[in-house]
Amino acid sequence: MNKTGVKICGLQSVEVLKSMVNLPVDYIGFVFADSKRRIDGVQAGELLRVLDEWTSGSSPRSVGVFVNPGDALLNDVMEKAPLDVIQLHGQESPERCREIREYFGLQVFKAWSVDSQGQRERSADELAAYVGTIDALLLDTYDPLYGGGSGKTFAWDRIPAYQAWTHQHGIPLFVAGGLTVDNAEKLVHEYHPEGLDVSSGVETNGVKDIAKITAFVERVKQA
Template sequence: MNKTGIKICGLQSVEVLKSMVNLPVDYIGFVFADSKRRIDGVQAGKLLRVLDEWTSGSRPRSVGVFVNPGDALLNDVMEKAPLDVIQLHGQESPQRCREIREHFGIQVFKAWSVDSQGRTERSADELDAYVGIIDALLLDTYDPLYGGGSGKTFAWDRIPAYQAWTHQHRIPLFVAGGLNADNAEKLVHEYHPEGLDVSSGVETNGVKDIAKITAFVERVKQA
């Protein structure tokens, strides 16, 4: 069984990022959409330089989170902060995902929203059009304002249906939404996703907390 990868999302602080240097984190996420965690390309560039100085083995991959981004925003960010992955949280069509993937030559992760009752913003049948285009599917809790980052969990019993689809098409499945050190271990044991994506669950008063990040990473890796 493959180990579950860890993505810490919504990084803003160079100091916090430096404090994570010895943790086995696989992805670092930067938010470029409307959010209290939003940063710009210049800030992301500074954070990427810290990642490039990472010394404990291979560095985590950098992920930019966007919601229905226009070309101007994408070009500006990628010029100032050449990301490894673009993560799309809006209503981006398969064609749009393909355009972005081919233009920048990097991986594209697509978020798919599920609410607390298991309802989705769009039909699961629409996923088939993304086969061969997206490099990972991310299940997140539906948030009508920001498209994600709600800090709430969705109906986990919907995971197996999506997991069957991702396994069929050999696409990694990431899970986000309301994760923290207390529930991450249960999620890994019961569903074995390829990745977990956490943001607010490792914060204290809206600020990334290295103690919570460490606890989250340890729980997931132990599981």
């Protein structure tokens, strides 16, 4: 069985990113939506240059996190920071996902919100409309303000229903929402998702903590 990938999201600091160059991280996420972790294209460009210095095997893929982005924002960011993946975290339709995917020639990850009680599941028909328009599905806890990034877990027993769909269509399933060093191993052992996406769970007082990042990566990879 392939090891679960790790995505560290919400990077803002060049120094923190430099401290991670020896870690087997698969994706680095940059936030371009309303968030305390938001950065702009210029900052992202500086961070991408650090990825070129990565020494732990191949460089992580860069992921830009957007919520219902307009064309102007996408073009501005991509001009200054040529990302590898665009992650759409809003109410983007299948048509919008396809449009962005084809225009930029990049993979598109689609976030799918589930609330902490598992009550916001969308219908199978709605999910089916995304076949052929996205390259990964990311489950995150519903947040009424930002759509995700709440730092809270959702009901993990909802995962298998989505996992059946992703396996059927041959796309990876990522899980986010309230992940920490303490619960990541349990998630990997019980559900074997293709990727874990963590942000606030590797922070101390709202700032990325290299000790927590290291411990999280090690725990996931060992699991």
